[in-house]
Amino acid sequence: MHIDIVSVFPQYFETLTLSLLGKAREKGLISVEARNLRDWTCDVHHAVDDTPCGGGAGMVMKPAVWGECLDELLGLEASDISENAGYTTFCQAVQSGRNVKISRKYEAREGTVLIFPNPSAPLFTQNDAKELSQKKHIIFGCGRYEGYDARIPRYYETRGVDVREYSIGDYVLNGGEAAVSVMLEAITRLIPGFMGNPDSIIEESYSGEDSLLEHAQFTKPARWRGMDVPEIYMSGHHAKIEAAKRSESLIRTSNIRPDLVERIHCEKLSEEDRKTLISQGWDVSGEHPRKISAER
Numbered sequence: 001m002h003i004d005i006v007s008v009f010p011q012y013f014e015t016l017t018l019s020l021l022g023k024a025r026e027k028g029l030i031s032v033e034a035r036n037l038r039d040w041t042c043d044v045h046h047a048v049d050d051t052p053c054g055g056g057a058g059m060v061m062k063p064a065v066w067g068e069c070l071d072e073l074l075g076l077e078a079s080d081i082s083e084n085a086g087y088t089t090f091c092q093a094v095q096s097g098r099n100v101k102i103s104r105k106y107e108a109r110e111g112t113v114l115i116f117p118n119p120s121a122p123l124f125t126q127n128d129a130k131e132l133s134q135k136k137h138i139i140f141g142c143g144r145y146e147g148y149d150a151r152i153p154r155y156y157e158t159r160g161v162d163v164r165e166y167s168i169g170d171y172v173l174n175g176g177e178a179a180v181s182v183m184l185e186a187i188t189r190l191i192p193g194f195m196g197n198p199d200s201i202i203e204e205s206y207s208g209e210d211s212l213l214e215h216a217q218f219t220k221p222a223r224w225r226g227m228d229v230p231e232i233y234m235s236g237h238h239a240k241i242e243a244a245k246r247s248e249s250l251i252r253t254s255n256i257r258p259d260l261v262e263r264i265h266c267e268k269l270s271e272e273d274r275k276t277l278i279s280q281g282w283d284v285s286g287e288h289p290r291k292i293s294a295e296r
């Protein structure tokens with residue numbers, strides 16, 4: 001996988017050469033290049049932003065600079081798409097949330113994805129990370145200040161590029177850099193050969209069919225500062241240990257992330273799972289669990 005990161009603070013990504021990501025680079029699984037957006041400016045001030053149309057606070061990143069940069073990284077020729085009859089319909093459809101197929105005059109390369117971190121976009125999830133770990137080329141465009149001109153992602157969509165915008169959570173960051181390093185770590189650790197022990201990926205939170213939170217972990221000694229590892233974990237009874245872990249996952253998820261329990265398909269639950277969820281006040285007779293009361 002090749003990764004390009006475009007930012008006005010490319011130094012932010014120097015730490016990528018360290019840590020696990022650094023090892024994957026050494027092994028040749030991925031190559032990463034952090035690029036300075038200002039290298040694509042052609043004015044003396046190297047300006048990348050301008051005041052927002054319609055007023056308001058802050059500055060917005062200019063489309064022209066991003067256009068020069070992304071054309072080069074995507075290997076596309078600049079073009080004026082106002083002639084493309086599909087474009088207006090496409091913009092209207094995007095604004096109204098309809099899904100339309102546009103006539104693609106140019107096909108961008110298969111396996112290339114352009115990602116813009118954006119706090120007003122859909123949430124980035126483990127499923128997105130999994131899907132993106134199969135791609136050949138990912139370009140991240142880090143916005144700073146109040147954001148970027150909304151025509152930038154739309155333009156590349158009409159050019160046939162797979163464009164995504166993601167938020168990493170319900171809080172505000174100053175720019176996309178931290179969000180990109182979060183997405184990058186979630187994606188790259190799923191590339192085959194990246195992790196020392198692939199089993200730990202299968203077991204962890206959010207990765208299974210039903211995305212439950214993981215059970216707590218313990219190691220030796222069995223007693224530390226007067227605190228014991230739960231007896232069941234020391235019993236050596238494999239089936240009982242697995243059942244205890246599963247039940248703890250369900251209870252923990254019920255307490256901390258009931259929204260994840262609501263997404264479970266009841267038909268996939270075992271008899272034991274049902275008992276556990278019922279004990280936590282869930283009705284499991286429908287398609288998905290429904291909270292009906294406090295714990296019993």
Ligand code: 6GU
Nearest residue numbers: 117118119168169173179
């Ligand atoms: Cl992707 N960007 C910024 N600036 N803030 C965020 C975010 C992204 N996700 C959550 N907050």
